[in-house]
Amino acid sequence: MFYRPEEGHGLPHNPFNAVINPRPIAWVGTRGSEGDNLAPYSFFNGVAYTPPQVMFSSTARKDSLRNIEETGVFSVSTVEYAARDKMNLTSGAYPPGTDEFVLAGVAKAECRTIPCPRVADAPACFECEVVQIVRLRGDNNHLVIGEVKGIHLRDDCLVEGRFDVTRFQPLARGGYRDYSVVTEVFEMIRPSEK
Structure with missing residues (x-):
């Protein structure tokens, strides 16, 4: 099958998200003039090491976007399998000013390097300052790039000096209503490292 997105795919559901699978989930914490906010985003990834x-x-x-435009900061917490129901609850369309931390019963903590909330018991969290917000093609598509100014790692996820994802089973987004969870990890050595 081949299709041009502007001409449609002819399938019952759009396959685009299912092809980009699995996608890590950014549980984005923000604070604005109307209060704190927590929302999941599955178009998320790391884009640079230094910084x-x-x-x-x-x-x-x-x-989230309005708060980030207002303050220039945000947090990104990882989502573990055990928090899947709370994460899903925070994905709802609620009126501005709704504190999804409270609504979903998610423990909240203050970031150390930025004035922003984060998920207190997340396996990991990045404290970010906005580098750039890019308006993408299409209606209301925005790309937010942030520099990580602080990193929280939950102690039980550190094993022999390594952050071990099998300790918390990261949740990932698929297409449609699909999710997956990391339960197995394996190593491969690059040819340049042999």
Whole structure:
């Protein structure tokens, strides 16, 4: 099958998100004039090592984006399998000013390097300052790039000096209503390292 996105795919559901699978989930914490906000974004990844930078994109003008534009900071917490129901609850379309930390019963903590909330018991969290917000093609598509100014790692996820994802089973987004969880990890040595 081949199709041009502008002409449609002819399938019952759009396959685009299913092809980009699995996608890590950024649980984005923000604070604005109307209060704190927590929302998941599955168009998310790291984009640079030095300085460390991450990106996520918002496909609508949501509270997270407005708060980030207002303050210039945000946090990104990892989502573990055990928090899947709470994460899903924070994905709802709630009125501005709704504190999803409270709504979903997610423990909240203050970031150390930026004035922003984060998920207190997340396996890891990045404290980020905005580098750039890029308006993408299409209606209300925005790419947010942030420089990581602080990193929290939960102690039980550190094993022999390494951050061990099998300790918390990261949750990932697929297409449609699909999710997956990392339960197995294996190593491969690059040819240049042999």
